[in-house]
Amino acid sequence: MAAYLIRRLWQMIPTLLGVVLLVFFLFKYFGGDPAEILGGLNASPEQIEAIREQLGLNKPVWEQLFIFLKQIVTFDWGKSWATNESVANLFASRLPATLTVMLPILVLEVLLAIPFALGVAYVRGSLTDRTVMIITTVAVSISLLVYVIVAQYVFAFRLGWFPVQGWTDSVWTNLTTYAPLPVLVAVAVALSPQTRLYRTFFLDEIGHDYVRTARAKGMTEKTILLKHVLRNAMIPILTNVAVALPGVFVGSFLLEVFFSIPGLGREILLAVNRSDYPVIQAFAIYIAFLTMVVNLLTDLLYKLVDPRVVLK
Amino acid sequence: MSAVLSQNTAAPKAQRSEGVWAASWRRMRADKVGMVCMTIVALFLLLVIASGSGLVAKNWQKEVGVPNAPPTLMGPAPAEATGTIAMPKGPNVDLSDIDPLAPRYKEWDERAKQFKTEEVVKSETLPFGGDRLGRDVLAKVIKGAEVSIMVGVLAAVVATIIGTVLGAISGFFGGKVGDFLEWLYNVFTAIPGILLIFAFAVIFGRGVLSVVMILGLAGWPGIYRLIRAEFMKHSVREYVRSAEAIGASKTSRMFKHILPNVSHVALVQLSLHVVGFIKSEVILSYLGLGVGVDQVSWGTMLAESQSELILGYWWQLAAVTGFMAIFVTAFALFTDALRDALDPKLRGLE
Numbered sequence: 001m002a003a004y005l006i007r008r009l010w011q012m013i014p015t016l017l018g019v020v021l022l023v024f025f026l027f028k029y030f031g032g033d034p035a036e037i038l039g040g041l042n043a044s045p046e047q048i049e050a051i052r053e054q055l056g057l058n059k060p061v062w063e064q065l066f067i068f069l070k071q072i073v074t075f076d077w078g079k080s081w082a083t084n085e086s087v088a089n090l091f092a093s094r095l096p097a098t099l100t101v102m103l104p105i106l107v108l109e110v111l112l113a114i115p116f117a118l119g120v121a122y123v124r125g126s127l128t129d130r131t132v133m134i135i136t137t138v139a140v141s142i143s144l145l146v147y148v149i150v151a152q153y154v155f156a157f158r159l160g161w162f163p164v165q166g167w168t169d170s171v172w173t174n175l176t177t178y179a180p181l182p183v184l185v186a187v188a189v190a191l192s193p194q195t196r197l198y199r200t201f202f203l204d205e206i207g208h209d210y211v212r213t214a215r216a217k218g219m220t221e222k223t224i225l226l227k228h229v230l231r232n233a234m235i236p237i238l239t240n241v242a243v244a245l246p247g248v249f250v251g252s253f254l255l256e257v258f259f260s261i262p263g264l265g266r267e268i269l270l271a272v273n274r275s276d277y278p279v280i281q282a283f284a285i286y287i288a289f290l291t292m293v294v295n296l297l298t299d300l301l302y303k304l305v306d307p308r309v310v311l312k
Numbered sequence: 313m314s315a316v317l318s319q320n321t322a323a324p325k326a327q328r329s330e331g332v333w334a335a336s337w338r339r340m341r342a343d344k345v346g347m348v349c350m351t352i353v354a355l356f357l358l359l360v361i362a363s364g365s366g367l368v369a370k371n372w373q374k375e376v377g378v379p380n381a382p383p384t385l386m387g388p389a390p391a392e393a394t395g396t397i398a399m400p401k402g403p404n405v406d407l408s409d410i411d412p413l414a415p416r417y418k419e420w421d422e423r424a425k426q427f428k429t430e431e432v433v434k435s436e437t438l439p440f441g442g443d444r445l446g447r448d449v450l451a452k453v454i455k456g457a458e459v460s461i462m463v464g465v466l467a468a469v470v471a472t473i474i475g476t477v478l479g480a481i482s483g484f485f486g487g488k489v490g491d492f493l494e495w496l497y498n499v500f501t502a503i504p505g506i507l508l509i510f511a512f513a514v515i516f517g518r519g520v521l522s523v524v525m526i527l528g529l530a531g532w533p534g535i536y537r538l539i540r541a542e543f544m545k546h547s548v549r550e551y552v553r554s555a556e557a558i559g560a561s562k563t564s565r566m567f568k569h570i571l572p573n574v575s576h577v578a579l580v581q582l583s584l585h586v587v588g589f590i591k592s593e594v595i596l597s598y599l600g601l602g603v604g605v606d607q608v609s610w611g612t613m614l615a616e617s618q619s620e621l622i623l624g625y626w627w628q629l630a631a632v633t634g635f636m637a638i639f640v641t642a643f644a645l646f647t648d649a650l651r652d653a654l655d656p657k658l659r660g661l662e
Binding site for chain 1: 514
């Protein structure tokens with residue numbers, strides 16, 4: 001176990017280094033000149049030269065790369081170019097809002113999609129199954145934007161069940177007042193593709209021999225579905241949740257933009273619009289790191305769910 | 313067509329088995345839903361070509377109706393009370409003796425006559441309604457379809473080409489080259505897709521070509537992985553060995569012998585990615601990171617429709633949603649049918 005862990009952590013290093021190099025060279029050679037972006041339209045050549053000096057852009061490339069690496073390791077990204085707020089502070093202050101919205105979404109969509117998909121898979125080929133499949137096919141082809149626009153208009157603007165947008169400092173108020181509408185929209189939108197996906201996982205398992213054996217032994221359908229099929233289908237479901245997990249930190253930037261939630265997703269979008277390189281670079285690298293850690297944790301979790309899995 | 317052909321050629325001596333593509337076409341034709349969807353997709357593509365060559369929706373920027381003209385079905389908008397004060401009746405008070413500008417009124421009237429203003433009659437209603445400038449929503453949604461579908465297809469082509477070439481190299485050669493490409497794949501998949509797209513968006517800026525490059529560059533890893541696996545499988549097969557024995561070069565073996573045998577995988581991936589990329593383009597354009605400001609796409613239309621909806625003008629939203637839902641649903645079902653036809657082993661998995 002320990003050996004496995006160490007080897008996996010060791011294997012992360014080249015990938016992480018690759019991410020760092022990719023981000024560094026992408027912005028260095030393809031992005032605009034940071035000094036010109038920072039200087040603005042009316043900057044004199046002397047001012048631009050001064051900014052260049054200040055940012056260390058006149059130094060050789062390898063030295064700049066070294067500074068970049070040092071920033072990553074020491075978590076010191078300096079300040080956002082646009083707001084002069086320190087990048088670390090920016091992350092810390094925006095993360096809670098994102099988590100307040102994204103965690104309920106993730107939990108609800110998984111908890112709702114599992115029974116839904118299990119039910120549909122159980123009556124495979126029936127009219128119910130086909131109707132659900134047709135509805136979900138059409139539902140996933142409508143843009144997420146349309147759902148958000150219409151839901152915000154109908155439920156918040158017209159019916160007034162929820163506030164149109166807003167956010168406070170109190171977590172409880174946020175959870176009970178401002179988060180419900182974005183959460184509901186996201187869960188409703190995600191339910192269609194999730195149900196389709198989980199249905200294939202369950203169908204895969206229902207076709208296996210052990211299900212027939214269980215039936216032959218006279219087990220109730222409830223036991224077969226909930227104890228045997230569900231447990232076996234947990235591996236692909238877990239993988240799927242794990243793939244979605246890093247997305248929780250990126251946040252659904254669309255929801256955050258629509259509902260003015262001061263989260264990480266909206267911050268990233270602002271940074272993109274302002275060409276705020278330090279924020280984007282820091283974000284890309286830390287999220288990549290997080291993704292790798294989550295992947296490792298999922299692999300460990302497999303062992304917990306399915307004792308047959310051998311970690312090697 | 314193919315079925316008839318194979319019957320005719322089934323003479324006892326020169327027996328030729330049905331080709332891969334002919335067999336796929338036969339399977340495809342048996343799939344009714346797939347064929348209907350293929351027709352819809354083909355019609356949309358014709359529309360895109362017609363719009364691209366200027367046959368339809370050429371004048372989408374022309375303001376042909378009154379602002380926010382409702383759809384014809386609903387009839388013209390009721391006249392609203394404008395809230396202005398009623399014009400006073402009776403003759404004007406003669407102020408010419410105290411009005412300092414009075415002597416020049418005549419001169420100005422003369423000069424004004426030199427210019428002609430054309431009264432364009434703007435229609436009260438339009439087939440699918442008008443936007444806030446009175447542009448025809450139908451023409452706009454067709455032009456938007458052209459941009460959105462073109463971006464989706466081109467980006468999918470870019471992603472498939474990158475994925476296929478890299479996958480072929482990695483799967484065929486393996487070794488150091490393969491390790492390097494695997495590392496590159498790991499790096500690209502470590503960064504969440506949306507972040508990668510944003511990072512590329514900062515660098516490439518706006519415009520149709522930028523969006524194509526952004527989505528293509530961010531979308532190749534999945535295709536690479538599948539093609540690589542296929543090439544690894546095929547490169548040790550007997551027909552490739554035989555080709556090597558008769559002296560076929562590496563390039564020839566890769567692209568002349570193996571590629572045609574795995575091209576169905578690439579084709580299915582291409583068509584799977586089109587749908588995803590169209591959705592991404594819509595979101596990027598909505599956020600202002602997509603197509604340029606003088607262009608229209610489904611995403612920019614949705615961005616406009618958000619503020620229109622609050623004022624009660626729902627038709628632009630409805631038109632975009634309808635067009636997009638029909639195209640994307642048809643394309644997704646067509647892709648399913650295509651996959652079943654090209655790769656019968658996968659049939660029934662979903």
